[in-house]
Amino acid sequence: MSDKKHSNYYISMKSKLLKDFKEMCRLTREAGKAYFDDATLDSVIDETQEAFESLIPQIPYIGGRKNRLSDILPKTAMGLALYKVLKARGVPVEEIGKLNYEIAEQHSKHGSRLVKLLMNRLRFSRIIKRVLKKMAERSQKREYPEDWVFLYVEGDGEHFDVGIDYTECAICKFFHQQGADEFTKYMCLTDFASSREKGM
Secondary structure, three states, X not given: OOHHHHHHHHHOOHHHHXXXXXXXXXXXXXXXXXXXXXXXXXXXXXXXXXXHXXXXXXXXXXXXXXXXXXXXXXHHHXXXXXXXXXXXXXXXXXXXXXXXXXXXXXXXXXXXXXHHHHHHHHOOOHHHHHHHHHHHHHHOOOOOOOOOEEEEEEOOOOOOOEEEXXXXXXXXXXXXXOOOHHHHHHHHHXXXXXXXXXXX
C-alpha cells in the first residue's frame, strides 16, 4: 500500500465527506446547546470542520470500495475531529464522549424508517450471514494492516443469531496513530446508540 493510494482514495471523496459532515454539524449544534453558548458553538463547529478536513488524507486506507467497512472510518474521523478541538479547549474527555454519544443518538433517530425496517428484516438473513462470513475470511488475510480483523461466529438460534469476534480494530489503530487512545472507548459506545434505535 502506497501513501499516495492511501490518501488519494479519501481525497477523491472529499466533497461527499464534507457534505456528510454538514449533517454532523447540524446534530452537533442541536446537542451542543446544552454545553456551549451560541458564539462558542459556532467557533467549535468551524474549528471541527478544519480539523476534519486535515484528517481526510490521514484516514487509513483499508481497501476502499472493496471493503464494506471503509465507510466507517470517515464517520469516526468526524468524532475524532470534534475530540481534538474540544480537547484543545480543555474540555474533559468524559464530557466530549457524552456529547459525541448524544450526537450519535440524534443521528440514529434521524435515519429513514423504511431503511431501518429493511435492515431489521435483513439483519440475520442468509444473505447477510454469507456476506459476514466472506468479510471475516478476507479480514484474516490481513491485506491492510490498519483494517479490522475478525471471526464469524455461527449462532445457536437460541442465545444469539450470529456473532462477530473482533481481534483487531481499525478505529483503535487509527485513534492510536492520532494520539487519541483515551477517546476510543467513547467512540465505541456510540454503537449502543445505533443498536438501540434498531431495536437490538
